[in-house]
Amino acid sequence: xxxxxxxxxxxxxxxxxxxxxxxxxxxxxxxxxxxxxxxxxxxxxxxxxxxxxxxxxxxxxxxxxxxxxxxxxxxxxxxxxxxxxxxxxxxxxxxxxxxxxxxxxxxxxxxxxxxxxxxxxxxxxxxxxxxxxxxxxxxxxxxxxxxxxxxxxxxxxxxxxxxxxxxxxxxxxxxxxxxxxxxxxxxxxxxxxxxxxxxxxxxxxxxxxxxxxxxxxxxxxxxxxxxxxxxxxxxxxxxxxxxxxxxxxxxxxxxxxxxxxxxxxxxxxxxxxxxxxxxxxxxxxxxxxxxxxxxxxxxxxxxxxxx
Amino acid sequence: xxxxxxxxxxxxxxxxxxxxxxxxxxxxxxxxxxxxxxxxxxxxxxxxxxxxxxxxxxxxxxxxxxxxxxxxxxxxxxxxxxxxxxxxxxxxxxxxxxxxxxxxxxxxxxxxxxxxxxxxxxxxxxxxxxxxxxxxxxxxxxxxxxxxxxxxxxxxxxxxxxxxxxxxxxxxxxxxxxxxxxxxxxxxxxxxxxxxxxxxxxxxxxxxxxxxxxxxxxxxxxxxxxxxxxxxxxxxxxxxxxxxxxxxxxxxxxxxxxxxxxxxxxxxxxxxxxxxxxxxxxxxxxxxxxxxxxxxxxxxxxxxxxxxxxxxxxxx
Amino acid sequence: xxxxxxxxxxxxxxxxxxxxxxxxxxxxxxxxxxxxxxxxxxxxxxxxxxxxxxxxxxxxxxxxxxxxxxxxxxxxxxxxxxxxxxxxxxxxxxxxxxxxxxxxxxxxxxxxxxxxxxxxxxxxxxxxxxxxxxxxxxxxxxxxxxxxxxxxxxxxxxxxxxxxxxxxxxxxxxxxxxxxxxxxxxxxxxxxxxxxxxxxxxxxxxxxxxxxxxxxxxxxxxxxxxxxxxxxxxxxxxxxx
Numbered sequence: 011x012x013x014x015x016x017x018x019x020x021x022x023x024x025x026x027x028x029x030x031x032x033x034x035x036x037x038x039x040x041x042x043x044x045x046x047x048x049x050x051x052x053x054x055x056x057x058x059x060x061x062x063x064x065x066x067x068x069x070x071x072x073x074x075x076x077x078x079x080x081x082x083x084x085x086x087x088x089x090x091x092x093x094x095x096x097x098x099x100x101x102x103x104x105x106x107x108x109x110x111x112x113x114x115x116x117x118x119x120x121x122x123x124x125x126x127x128x129x130x131x132x133x134x135x136x137x138x139x140x141x142x143x144x145x146x147x148x149x150x151x152x153x154x155x156x157x158x159x160x161x162x163x164x165x166x167x168x169x170x171x172x173x174x175x176x177x178x179x180x181x182x183x184x185x186x187x188x189x190x191x192x193x194x195x196x197x198x199x200x201x202x203x204x205x206x207x208x209x210x211x212x213x214x215x216x217x218x219x220x221x222x223x224x225x226x227x228x229x230x231x232x233x234x235x236x237x238x239x240x241x242x243x244x245x246x247x248x249x250x251x252x253x254x255x256x257x258x259x260x261x262x263x264x265x266x267x268x269x270x271x272x273x274x275x276x277x278x279x280x281x282x283x284x285x286x287x288x289x290x291x292x293x294x295x296x297x298x299x300x301x302x303x304x305x306x307x308x309x310x311x312x313x314x315x316x317x
Numbered sequence: 318x319x320x321x322x323x324x325x326x327x328x329x330x331x332x333x334x335x336x337x338x339x340x341x342x343x344x345x346x347x348x349x350x351x352x353x354x355x356x357x358x359x360x361x362x363x364x365x366x367x368x369x370x371x372x373x374x375x376x377x378x379x380x381x382x383x384x385x386x387x388x389x390x391x392x393x394x395x396x397x398x399x400x401x402x403x404x405x406x407x408x409x410x411x412x413x414x415x416x417x418x419x420x421x422x423x424x425x426x427x428x429x430x431x432x433x434x435x436x437x438x439x440x441x442x443x444x445x446x447x448x449x450x451x452x453x454x455x456x457x458x459x460x461x462x463x464x465x466x467x468x469x470x471x472x473x474x475x476x477x478x479x480x481x482x483x484x485x486x487x488x489x490x491x492x493x494x495x496x497x498x499x500x501x502x503x504x505x506x507x508x509x510x511x512x513x514x515x516x517x518x519x520x521x522x523x524x525x526x527x528x529x530x531x532x533x534x535x536x537x538x539x540x541x542x543x544x545x546x547x548x549x550x551x552x553x554x555x556x557x558x559x560x561x562x563x564x565x566x567x568x569x570x571x572x573x574x575x576x577x578x579x580x581x582x583x584x585x586x587x588x589x590x591x592x593x594x595x596x597x598x599x600x601x602x603x604x605x606x607x608x609x610x611x612x613x614x615x616x617x618x619x620x621x622x623x624x625x626x627x628x629x630x631x632x633x
Numbered sequence: 634x635x636x637x638x639x640x641x642x643x644x645x646x647x648x649x650x651x652x653x654x655x656x657x658x659x660x661x662x663x664x665x666x667x668x669x670x671x672x673x674x675x676x677x678x679x680x681x682x683x684x685x686x687x688x689x690x691x692x693x694x695x696x697x698x699x700x701x702x703x704x705x706x707x708x709x710x711x712x713x714x715x716x717x718x719x720x721x722x723x724x725x726x727x728x729x730x731x732x733x734x735x736x737x738x739x740x741x742x743x744x745x746x747x748x749x750x751x752x753x754x755x756x757x758x759x760x761x762x763x764x765x766x767x768x769x770x771x772x773x774x775x776x777x778x779x780x781x782x783x784x785x786x787x788x789x790x791x792x793x794x795x796x797x798x799x800x801x802x803x804x805x806x807x808x809x810x811x812x813x814x815x816x817x818x819x820x821x822x823x824x825x826x827x828x829x830x831x832x833x834x835x836x837x838x839x840x841x842x843x844x845x846x847x848x849x850x851x852x853x854x855x856x857x858x859x860x861x862x863x864x865x866x867x868x869x870x871x872x873x874x
Contacts, residue, residue, distance in 0.1 A: 248678045376870045413712035431722060
């Protein structure tokens with residue numbers, strides 16, 4: 011609806027050829043998908059300047075290191091004569107069951123660094139009205155961003171484990187036996203990584219969306235992973251097992267330790283978790299409750315935020 | 318020297334504010350480039366497009382930035398790293414917000430207390446009333462509109478009765494009534510002998526309020542002084558006058574004969590005359606008109622406004 | 634020096650923002666809650682364990698970090714520090730006022746928490762009282778050192794909170810604990826040393842000698858205040874036109 015080329019006695023309006031868009035519009039799903047992709051890219055600093063890539067690249071390299079080291083050890087083991095090879099294999103601290111324990115702190119640092127940027131920036135610069143006045147609903151916004159963070163963390167955990175898988179397949183005497191030997195681990199590390207990404211991601215999203223100031227959000231997320239295990243350890247040692255059993259379900263780090271142990275049938279890394287001896291499905295339930303609860307609260311935050 | 322020699326009785330005046338070949342750069346970007354000027358009592362307007370370096374200059378003058386070269390002198394003392402100069406200076410910054418949890422009155426009171434004013438509460442109340450903020454003075458500044466925040470900042474800068482007042486885009490966000498009120502205030506302060514410098518990119522404000530102007534463009538000082546005098550100095554740009562007389566055509570012919578006039582144009586029933594020498598033309602016109610027996614009805618300079626001065630200066 | 638009062642007052646109001654205060658109260662309530670839990674469960678551990686592990690290693694540095702970086706740092710961040718600077722006040726008074734607020738509020742929050750935790754876990758036997766008192770004083774002095782250090786950090790960089798976190802968690806938490814020779818570069822170790830000097834330590838730990846501990850805390854505090862004053866005197870406004 012524009013006035014084109016109107017002229018009258020006192021003045022003229024000129025037709026600049028300005029037209030409104032009348033073509034097809036991609037609806038909500040496309041918008042959510044675009045926001046999700048942007049969030050995922052932002053986590054890895056793609057499409058941003060060099061400084062935004064430092065943390066993702068540094069942490070990305072660090073999470074790959076154990077896998078590379080393990081492949082190296084496996085390769086040596088395969089070439090070593092006789093029983094020495096098998097011994098070397100067994101002694102390697104890097105396996106799928108221990109992988110999470112090794113890299114969880116790195117993944118947590120990644121979430122603590124990138125999450126606040128993802129959720130806090132839009133709030134700090136006041137651009138939320140620009141998002142909310144589009145087809146995208148507030149829920150879509152919250153879920154798309156959280157989803158982007160989830161997938162970013164999932165990739166961070168899966169890529170090295172896939173690398174480990176491939177390495178072990180090819181290090182075996184022939185790829186086929188290697189494949190058959192290792193294939194069982196795929197659903198295991200997939201499941202654990204999904205749980206870890208989900209729990210880390212939704213808790214980070216919850217904290218970051220409620221704390222626009224980046225430094226505070228980072229500090230709180232790190233504290234959320236470091237303090238509870240200490241508290242659980244103290245309570246377990248000083249008070250007793252029962253209160254510790256209750257408290258451990260509020261400690262994200264310990265929950266993931268528990269699910270890891272259950273999935274792989276191994277002993278948990280943390281001595282206190284091992285001594286508490288809760289059945290695996292309890293940790294799984296706690297993780298699921300944590301993920302859904304945190305996500306619901308994140309959505310609620312964006313539903314009620316005043317822009 | 319005799320006792321009547323003026324050099325004996327009038328002591329040398331130290332300018333309230335002086336910049337001496339001041340430059341400021343950030344790495345490769347030069348924000349202020351070799352600027353020198355001196356300010357005295359009265360209102361001076363710092364005029365320039367956005368990004369010209371006005372805020373940088375004001376921060377340099379307030380001792381909040383170190384000059385990369387040259388020096389900034391407040392009453393002869395270097396402005397950098399000398400907190401004592403602030404007893405005489407009031408600064409109204411543009412970007413910085415006021416503590417949002419303080420009310421307007423509390424902010425003025427804080428400033429008064431930190432300046433060591435004798436009766437801070439009374440001074441704060443006076444300052445609040447001067448800027449017409451008494452109604453909202455007890456609400457937190459976080460709830461203020463932009464114009465109110467500006468006025469709160471000005472109150473905070475006035476509370477210790479400074480002799481030098483630096484204002485960075487002070488009329489931003491004010492409605493016309495508030496702006497007029499503030500301009501009256503600044504004019505009266507200048508008349509009382511204070512040195513006031515305000516920056517703006519809006520020509521009308523500067524034209525209305527400033528006694529003299531400083532034009533900055535891309536970090537350089539393009540011109541300084543009264544804008545009409547600056548106009549006179551722009552000799553490579555011809556002055557045009559519109560003349561209405563009893564016989565335009567004959568007047569045009571007569572004027573063209575004079576070497577000071579280099580163009581005369583008849584259009585739309587008016588005579589436009591171009592001359593490079595303003596002073597000479599003011600003598601020539603009546604002489605020529607009288608000699609030819611033509612009476613002049615109207616003589617008006619057509620490109621003498623601040624706007625045309627400014628646009629010329631920043632397009633060079 | 635009647636500018637000191639208003640300086641302290643405005644800094645105090647800025648630091649005690651509602652959210653920040655709530656977070657700090659939660660943090661200092663944690664050891665007390667654990668102490669309560671231990672008591673209710675009938676346990677009677679050595680107070681030194683909880684006070685060392687939880688209060689000195691976790692709560693004290695975090696509270697001092699948040700308050701120390703907020704006292705002046707929040708004003709530097711949003712630019713309102715300009716109003717403090719364009720006043721004829723020597724920069725050292727501004728630093729002293731903000732440091733007083735930061736360490737004062739830290740002390741007010743952490744010392745009662747330490748005392749309550751100690752009393753709850755170990756009761757009122759004379760040995761336990763000594764431990765509790767020792768840790769309380771150590772927290773006071775350590776709090777002053779920590780908050781001054783973090784205040785100085787906030788005048789040097791805008792990322793003071795994150796860098797302070799890295800210092801606390803990684804340097805003090807891991808490195809200085811592992812490498813014997815670097816223990817004197819850790820405020821935490823100095824604080825524990827002061828506690829030990831006054832009679833309170835975690836059984837099985839080997840804290841620094843008393844003299845060194847006090848000296849470290851003093852040097853850190855004074856050095857931090859000097860650095861902060863120097864930085865503030867050379868403060869430059871951010872950005873251009």
